[in-house]
Amino acid sequence: MKKQKSDVERFAQHCRSHGLSVTHQRLAIFEALAASREHPSAEQLHRAVQRRIPTLSLATVYKNLEALKTIGAVMDVNPLHEEGRYEAALPGTGAGKPHHHLVCISCKKVRDLYDGGLDRLRIADAQGFDVRAVRVQAEGLCPECRARSRV
Amino acid sequence: MKKQKSDVERFAQHCRSHGLSVTHQRLAIFEALAASREHPSAEQLHRAVQRRIPTLSLATVYKNLEALKTIGAVMDVNPLHEEGRYEAALPGTGAGKPHHHLVCISCKKVRDLYDGGLDRLRIADAQGFDVRAVRVQAEGLCPECRARSRV
DNA sequence: CCATTTTGGAGAATCATTCTCCAAGGAGAC
């Protein structure tokens, strides 16, 4: 009977050690997320947790996901989902040849990354998916942001 | 003087062969995109093209990006940018260990992809970026959607 | 140039996400 509590306790301590209090809303949101393998949206999580806490508001779900991301208890599956970014795709233009991207986590700039090794990636266990394309996104600090943060 | 026209001509023919008429707005949007290496947003493109066509509306930019994506003249840099998707990230939970994702281009479902080979990826030419993480997203049709489309 | 069809502009509408404001609920000290 210690086992059952350990996940919750680990979460509670993670919160406290990062200065976040452990409310039952926060805990329920995390539990729902941890119990799912569906990579749910905020809306889906809201619906799931509302079965336990009918008064839970959607804004609270967003606030908590953001807070939990900050302390590393939750991850965002989508790289770069705030605003659409485009590139031309005809021969001769930027995306004329397949390539990948370097994305700055600070200023959001996107640079093309041509790397023959990455183009040859094969997915070992595609779990029945008919894989049409593989996108690689390398995330980090761009030279400008590195310089700025080193001040 | 043939060279300069060839890109425009190639684009025009690509449009016509896919049943899209070639308006100067559409052409200007594509030219602005092809001339940029910044992976611009719709808003940025709008500002750029407005210098040539002051009456251009933002909705027109979106309509055209969508139309051009459909015929493959434009690509969307962001995988999955419509709605945030989350996962737990503490030991014992889904993202407790680093992993990648299989995404269905039809129903948008996201499955975890554990692949030791992908975890060992190294970026050959990081162009000065301090790379902190590499995300791989394999896109294709999930088993359910394959079955449905094969009807 | 004519008729047909597609497209563009303006602005409203929609959808996801964030913010504001105030009351309720945790955390740590007695």
Next chain:
DNA sequence: GTCTCCTTGGAGAATGATTCTCCAAAATGG
């Protein structure tokens, strides 16, 4: 447990990106 203090939650408005509606303008094909 009780008392504070500070964080958090709820409600709904606000925001920002994207889409839709409606009509006039422009492109196409002859």
